[in-house]
Amino acid sequence: MNKLFNWVAIAGTCALLAACNAGDSSSSGQPAPSGFKVLPADGAAIVLWDQQLGVNYWLFGGQTSALTVANVLSQPESKLINGVTSPYVVTSLTNGSVYSFLMNANTGSSKAGPATAAISVVPVASGYTWTNGSAMSAANIYGQTFNAGTYLAVGAGGSALTSTDGTTWVPQSTTTTQDLYAATYTTALADVYVAVGANGTIVTSPDGVTWTLQPTSGVSTANLRAIAQNGSYYVAVGDNGTVMTSTNAYDWTLQTPPTTKNIYGITWDATNLTFYAVGQGGLLMSSTDGWQWTTLTNSNTADLYSIATGNSVYVAVGANGTILQSTDAATWTPQTSSTTENLYSVTYGSQFVAVGGAGVALNGTTTGNSWTASNAQTSSDLRSLSFDYYRLLALGTGGTNTLSY
Template sequence: MFLPKRRLLIAATLSAAFLAACGGGGGSSAPAPLNVTAAAGDEQIFVKWDELSGVEYWMWLKEGATVVVGDKTAVAKVGTKGNGVDSPYIFNIVRANTPLTNGTQYALVINGRKDGGEGGPGAVPVGGPVTPRLAGATWNAATPFASATMNGVAYGRSIGSTGRNSYVAVGDGGAVYNTPDTDDDRIYRSTNALNWTTPTGTKPAASIDLKAVAYDANSGRYYAVGSNGSVVYSSDINNWTTLGSAATNTTETLNAIASSGGTLVAVGNKGTLRYSTNGTTWTTPASISEDISAIDLRGVTYTNGVWVAVGSNGKVLTSTSVGTWTVSTQSGDLTAVASGSHTLNSVTTYYYLAVGADGTVLTSTNGTAWTASNVGSALRTAAVGSRLIAMGDNGAVWYRELAGTTWAAGTGASGNMLGMIRAQNIYTAVGAAGASNHAY
């Protein structure tokens, strides 16, 4: 997970020497922070308080019901002399870069000092200790994109002059939004919805309906695909370069794109399937096991060496080489596919999730053997994280535990969702009429 350097948690067993460095220097202590709140997230805790000018804040976190300022048994401490923490703050790492544990109660305390002085009295959150829990059951709705239809969202790290982590969303009419390129706004820092802005440089043409976006870690670029076989890309989130149908050798609409971190695959209408190792030269696979020219491909994903693409008539395509694809027929009118992994007790399991406009849900742990069910709601997008998540029309959201078999309806979402991602342990969805939802 990427976070600003000044927000990285410093997990520590507090030594006497370190504590001695907390005070002195001729400064003074600060009063106990006011209005401290803490909200549970997925393997993380969101903390807020009223900041005072000139005060440097430190925090301690400990499993259980209580923790005190300077607690040597704390599992994490943030803040160093001359470099305190700001509100709001996300506690998400303890003990040598391991995440907080869902279902475990944590107590935290925060204090302040001025000009390197002694630490003042501590304050604990209103409501006391907090227990992180899985995200995906409860959602928060917003409309940050005016009336634009947004079809996809991605998260990555640009390689421009600032080299920052950012979210990028794309939509019809060449719409591109990104989170502001500042420490305070470019990623989630609290339970609030993301802030969004439009690029300051060269934008995609309004004549291109952008249907999906993906981040390629190898090149540090965001790639989006859309109508008339178009591909657009950016390395700094503000300036976008457009490749037309001559580059992709198709005028069909490209509906989805995915990256393995070095290879890109885009899929579209009438069985269109292209791949690229540099983002500019696109190639048609040499072998597809059956004719799919009547199939609209709408989703593609990559995990653990396996590519999976899905489309109409229940078609599922798999590949381990991008040049050769095997087609199978499952069920449903498939609209999207997602994948991911989860590690428990040093054992990693991979998950693939495909969803359909008829409510179909397909799940797999290898991309080839699928289990089908139906939730009865039109589904348009999916995500795999600490849970399996499916979203669609009229605020429909469904979630399933990774090891479970039963789907449950989530609450709080609104609008028709068309694209979704899980990053920072938070699910972010975008859709029609400028709508967005997130679950932390």
């Protein structure tokens, strides 16, 4: 999994700084790190570079637009961090403030060598300003997941694409032409990407590049619409109440359907150790084990497509702008959404955000009971939303992709 690190403040001495200074490069022979990039995020900055085996990296930072190795200790929020690995996410930054970063490296006991040029970024709260990227493919994108600095997007015709920054995407071959609707990743189980889709399709990959079609024929041929995991097993759900479970992503068990309705979305609440699923006709269900389900009382009859939890609040979204909010997952209250477009995906990052048809994007604060529109910079349907790298990434029809941070 991607390691997220808080700032580590070092009240350095002149001797320590000198050991990391570019002026000591003669003892290292290690050039400045290549491929050095810094991306802004929500209260954070994402640092990436071409990491080499056997090389130790130093990251310098501060709240300034004019950072150097020599002046780093005199800057506000001065930071000097040893032993970083790419990607490295620097958190606890102030949105709206300018930060700069640079890096150098050393091998063995040698002192650090030449530094990269400094790069400045301004962290910005996510969900308000969106940047629409070039179409990632001609295919409609339905689902996404993230691991160790790599985004994976899946969609129509078995399409799959990977990205390290959410803006530049590389098409991959999944060995299937079936539509893929959702994906997940966890190191706690099979340590692979798992994508599910039409006609019971399940494909796996260790890296998002090489894919294997799993032999699930005879288990279920129902469309699989969503997948989640709790660190012990995967739960895939789909049409006609289909529920399938696996402890290794390769061997799947078809569970007794808890409903005859289509199930469109599922999430795992790590706080209450419970799966929550949503679906056709206002379906809301919960399960602590993934195969024994309880239907939750709900007066809403609109189809629900996605559910998210955060800040001890639950939010489900669906057809015709439907938003339901709950503080206990038992009583669900309809919210005003200011749109009649279908809302296909909701997530919780620094607040609740939902996206849907015709490029609709809504901010729901941290409570999920007050929603306002933002401009996602697209009129395409947005079908999938995530908050990884402290950034919102929305994907949709025709390869639409738009970032907010």
